[in-house]
Amino acid sequence: MENPRMLDLVIIGGGPSGINVGISAERAGLDYVILEKGVIANSLFHFPVNMTFFSTSLKLEIQNTPFISHRDKPTRAEALEYYRRLVGSFKLNIRLYEEVQKMDTLDSGYRIATKKTTYAARNVVVATGFYDTPRLMNIPGEDLPKVRHYYDDPHVYIGQRVLVVGAANSACDAALECYRKGAEVTMAIRGGEIYDRVKYWIKPDIENRIKEGSIKAYFHTTTDEIRPDEVVLGTPDGQITLPNDFVLAMTGYEPNYQLFERLGLAIAEDESCKPLFNPETLETTLPGVYMAGVACAGRQTSKLFIENTRDHGDIIVEGITQQRQLA
Known part of the structure; x- marks a missing residue:
């Protein structure tokens, strides 16, 4: 099999944080791809059908793109429409139904394997959120269909x-x-x-x-x-x-720690179970691998939200472009 061409950036996760990073990468002219295991904004898709957000649409806006909703607090349907529109308006390079299975180190970056194909990139962003992984009770019968x-x-x-x-x-x-x-x-x-x-x-x-x-x-x-x-x-x-x-x-959710393990991310040995990263650059202990969005908080899922992680895309892409200039 031929080696895949080397990208500037692979973004794992096609939710609000991954889309945010993708827009920053698009604006900076990076060669990137967003890999999403399900649909666009897969976590939000699994929200209750009739859900209304606690935050206002203004606080949920990313990349200075207006979030139009009929009321002050948007619904799930309006949020899904907003993120679909962002993907289309910015012509983001996103691949759906491509779950990342593993990541290996290369001389100048990383090889990322999905169920469909393999990518190579100098940099990787993990923007997987936490709502896709329920916190289990670990009791008899929890696997019953009901x-x-x-x-x-x-x-x-x-x-x-x-x-x-x-x-x-x-x-x-x-x-x-x-x-x-x-x-x-x-x-x-x-x-x-x-x-x-x-x-x-x-x-x-x-x-x-x-x-x-x-x-x-x-x-x-x-x-x-x-x-x-x-x-x-x-x-x-x-x-x-x-x-x-x-x-x-309804026992809560947590980051996908099985994925973190497959990627080789280091995790804090305390109750937060946060991925280890530089809070200023968002770079993890793996060179060129970054965390973005609410997954940065580990099990402290009430600490970070869309509204207070909106700068992550620009922070990460600025760091990547500076490294390119120095190379």
């Missing part, structure tokens, strides 16, 4: 006995929507209350539904086992078994 780590549409759960695991935004949204569409909703919550960071218009709603008994909530409770027709919860008063049709495990 268990969902992504909440999609409440229509699926009409008339069903649904357990929602968690107490953050996604869990509260799912519980309220399913309840209002006619599901029998129970929540299993590790802590003693709904999280403070829940959207301000959602928190009193879910608390009132729990208080009036419309949604049954078990606090200080773990989900211990999932069975085809029931679930086992660990409560302060001991284990209980509830009849159940679906489990919505």
